[in-house]
Amino acid sequence: MTSTTDGITSGGPTSTSGPTFDPYDNTPELIPLRSAAQAGHWPAVQAYFAGLDSAAELTAAAGLLADIAGVENFLERAAAELPGDPLPRTLLAERYVHIGWGIRSSARAQHVSQDQFVQFHDWLRRAEQILIEVCAEHPSYAPAWASRLKTVRGLQLGQAEARRRYDRLSAHHPHHYRAQTQLLQQLCPKWSGSWEAAHGFARECATAAPDGSNSGALVAIVHIEHALDLDGGQKAAYMQSLPVRDDLRNAAHVSVLHPAHRPDWDSIGAHNAFAFAFSFGGHVADAAPHFAILGDRATEDPWDCLPDMKAAFLRYRKAALETRGGGNR
Structure with a gap:
C-alpha cells in the first residue's frame, strides 16, 4: 500500500x-x-x-x-x-x-x-x-x-x-465485525426487527468499540438498509439529510478514518459501506478518503443494490476524487 x-x-x-x-x-x-x-x-x-x-x-x-x-x-x-x-x-x-x-x-x-x-x-x-x-x-x-x-x-x-x-x-470476541453485521440484519424490519433496534445496535457497536475499529461502519450499513427500504425518491432524500450525513461523518472518523485504525480483511467492506453511503447521499467530498483508500477494491455489498454496480462505483469514485483534485488517478 x-x-x-x-x-x-x-x-x-x-x-x-x-x-x-x-x-x-x-x-x-x-x-x-x-x-x-x-x-x-x-x-x-x-x-x-x-x-x-x-x-x-x-x-x-x-x-x-x-x-x-x-x-x-x-x-x-x-x-x-x-x-x-x-x-x-x-x-x-x-x-x-x-x-x-x-x-x-x-x-x-x-x-x-x-x-x-x-x-x-x-x-x-x-x-x-x-x-x-x-x-x-x-x-x-x-x-x-x-x-x-x-x-x-x-x-x-x-x-x-x-x-x-x-x-x-462477543463474550469471548468483543467487537467481532462480521458477527455484528449478521445481527444487524436480524434487527432490521425485513427480518421482524425494527429501525429503532437496528439503529440502536449500530450506535451501540460504534460507541463501545475502540477507536479505529471497523464497527463504526455498522452506522453506514444501517443507514443504507433504511434508505433502501423507502420508496422512490425518499431513498436519496433520506441519505441526503444532514443528520444522516453527520452521523456517517462521526462514525467514519472514530472507525476506519481514525489514526488508530489498522487495515485488515474487513476494512475493505467497511470503507465500501462508507463510500456508498456518502455517495448515495451526494456527500461526495466525504466519500473521497474512502475511495482513495480503496483504489479498485470493491465489494458486492452494498453496490449490488444498484443496476450496474461497476458503473456506479466508477461514477461515484470519479465524482469523489475530483473534489480532491485527483480525478481518476
Whole structure:
C-alpha cells in the first residue's frame, strides 16, 4: 500500500477499468486458500487456517471457502476423520448454510417459492445440528457462533435467540465485525426487527468499540438498509439529510478514518459501506478518503443494490476524487 499526501493509507492507483469485486483480487493472501480448496486438499486448507491469527480472519476465511462449489465433498470426509476438531465441522456447516441461502436467494419472502423454503430450511437445519455440537464443545469458537447468526435468521428462531448467540460470541470476541453485521440484519424490519433496534445496535457497536475499529461502519450499513427500504425518491432524500450525513461523518472518523485504525480483511467492506453511503447521499467530498483508500477494491455489498454496480462505483469514485483534485488517478 502507498500513502496519499494527506496521510491516509491508499489502496494504490485507481483505473478506469476497475473496480474488481473479486475478494481474492482484493486480498491476494487468500489465494492459497482458494487453490487448496479447489484442489480438495484438506491438509493444505487445514494448514492455511492454522496460520491465521485472529477470530476475524478465521471467520472471514470460512465464509469465503463456503462460496467455492463442491468443497462439501472433502469437508465431509475431513469432518468424519477428525470428529474432535471444530474446524472441518464448522467449515462444512458454513458451506451448508451457503448452499441453503443460495437456494433461497436474497429476495423478499413473498418472492421465494415454497419449494425453495423447504430446501433452504433443510440445509440450514443440517448446518445447525453440526454447529450446536461445535459450540457446546468449543464455546469460544468464533466462526461457529458467527455461522449460527445466519442459521438463526434463516430458521426464524427469533430476535432473543439471535441476541443470545451474539452475546455468547462477543463474550469471548468483543467487537467481532462480521458477527455484528449478521445481527444487524436480524434487527432490521425485513427480518421482524425494527429501525429503532437496528439503529440502536449500530450506535451501540460504534460507541463501545475502540477507536479505529471497523464497527463504526455498522452506522453506514444501517443507514443504507433504511434508505433502501423507502420508496422512490425518499431513498436519496433520506441519505441526503444532514443528520444522516453527520452521523456517517462521526462514525467514519472514530472507525476506519481514525489514526488508530489498522487495515485488515474487513476494512475493505467497511470503507465500501462508507463510500456508498456518502455517495448515495451526494456527500461526495466525504466519500473521497474512502475511495482513495480503496483504489479498485470493491465489494458486492452494498453496490449490488444498484443496476450496474461497476458503473456506479466508477461514477461515484470519479465524482469523489475530483473534489480532491485527483480525478481518476
